Amino acid sequence: MGDHEVEALLRVADSCLVLAQRLTGWCGHAPALEEDIALANVALDVLGQARGLLTRAGELEAAGRDEDALAYLRDAPDFRNLLLVEQPNGDFAHTMLRQFLFDAWAVELWPELASSTDPVIAGIAGKAAKEAAYHLRHSAGWVERLGDGTDESHRRMLASLEDLWPYAGEAFLDDDVDRAAAEAGLAPLPSSLLAGWRARVEAVLTESTLPVPPDPWWQRGGRQGRHTEQLTRLLAEMQVVHRAYPGARW
Amino acid sequence: MCTQGLDQPRTLAAEDVSARAEHFEARVAAEDKIEPPDWMPDAYRALLIRQIAQHAHSEIVGMLPEGNWLSRAPSLRRKGILLAKVQDEAGHGLYLYSAAETLGVTRDELVDQLLAGTAKYSSIFNYPTLTWADVGAVGWLVDGAAIMNQVPLCRCSYGPYARAMVRICREESFHQRQGFELLTVLAQGTPAQHAMAQDALDRWWWPAVMMFGPPDSESTHNDRSLRWKVKRFTNDELRQKFVDLTVPQAQFLALTVPDPDLAYDGEHWRFGKPDWSEFKRVVKGDGPCNRERLVARRTAHEDGAWVREAAVAHAAKRVLV
Ligand SMILES: [Fe+2]
Ligand SMILES: [Fe+2]
DSSP: OOHHHHHHHHHHHHHHHHHHHHHHTTTTTSSSHHHHHHHHHHHHHHHHHHHHHHHHHHHHHTSSOOHHHHHHSOOGGGOOOOHHHHSOOOSHHHHHHHHHHHHHHHHHHHHHHTTOSSHHHHHHHHHHHHHHHHHHHHHHHHHHHHHTSOHHHHHHHHHHHHHHGGGTTGGGOOOHHHHHHHHTTSSOOGGGGHHHHHHHHHHHHHHTTOOOOOOOOOOOOGGGTOOOTHHHHHHHHHHHHHHHSTTOOO | OHHHHHHHHHHHHHHHHHHHHHHHHHHHHTTOOBOTTSOOOHHHHHHHHHHHHHHHHHHHHTHHHHHTTGGGOSSHHHHHHHHHHHHHHHHHHHHHHHHHHTTTOOHHHHHHHHHHTOSOOOGGGGSOOOSTHHHHHIIIIIIHHHHHHHTGGGGOSBHHHHHHHHHHHHHHHHHHHHHHHHHHHHHTSOHHHHHHHHHHHHHHHHHHHGGGOSOTTTOSSHHHHHHTTSOSSOHHHHHHHHHHHHHHHHHHTTOOOSOTTOEEOSSSEEOOOOOHHHHHHIIIIISSSHHHHHHHHHHHHHHTHHHHHHHHHHHHHHHHO
């Protein structure tokens, strides 16, 4: 296995991990008890996806790193997640729009990964595809409710769209790593997922009485290790206990 | 004529009530389950609402101290376990609010009482979680004490509460085992990890022992609660069971229970006197985290108001379409 294939896996794994880390922030603080439970469910699913892929990436890398070594002992420049998922929770509108933009990508990605030439990845992806479909129903439902709810909720959705839209397109930009992974049959080419994503996002935004913003300059770099200012703080918190006790078992 | 017409049903109702009360007491004595449509004394209803609401609030406030470590769990496996646990507690809160609603109150009313600071919740959650080991100590001791309290509630005379408790107890015992397992790894880990586990036990032991409430000599609700088979054991009986079960577990972990008076008398682990003045102080609102916990709940509720309003507005629009 080449380095670029491990790299391609980390791009998905890290996106799931960082999103899970963000979502745990709602647990105990959500707008209703039912949402505490629903968001914890989504977080548990994406955490599970991250763990499966990190473990597989560690095996393919064959350098003795397990899921925890990869999650806790890498620094920000070594993370390969989408910039979108490291953006702060903000209000519930921001969290739900971020989730929706992610889920609309995930439902395109996982079914493709389910036919990966790597049987372990295919297995993880098969389960994840079902989870993502469920997550999308939940997040799209909230985008609609908030977009077409009250004046205040509509205004907050517009604000979140303005903040998050520039990060929405990074997931569909191909580079050499992606092309190598696609050639090996390991993962689909990111750009191949764009049409499906766009159709779904436009339909839900329209249904939500929200505008579909024009394509901006898509902010990029997360998948190559160049992040926003948000990630180091997120990692500092996530990694603090693990790093304070080098070599300890938990 | 007119006054008679009003008086008559009232007299009949009074006779009816005493007959119903007798029937109710007989059913409870015979271990029959009381169900929502059944007649029940007002005091029984009030007692249950108070207790179930207090229990539901405890589940919700209890999410906060452990939730505090979700972002910093030192392994991904532990992060998943903790997240699932905190999620379970939210589920417990939901079942319990639903059980309380069968008695004629609404969840909104009960939540308002919590946020206004007029309803109680378990005082243990007014203590801070200061290290990762506290997550283990809370699972082991706090969920452990909760199980001790709650297993007998599975036989509570009120059906919906009893049934909610069956489901909840199954999950609480899972939490207790996971907490104990977390501490086992720490206790057998590096010296620093062992010290972290001991420190957690030092801080959580006495609050856990006090979770069963004031001593029987001072408890105000025990009598009626026992007669109506809401409770099955007194506070002191449950406390002793908890200590008897937990001390050998601490020994297994090679951790020291912070009680110099602890001694085995051949049948029970006899323990020292808890600091009941601390208990009263924390119940009254002067624990280390009382304010923080309520502020966190109020903030979540207030910040969520526009979301709940939007959901209602959206649903109304869909009905119109
Ligand atoms: Fe619980
Ligand atoms: Fe629990």
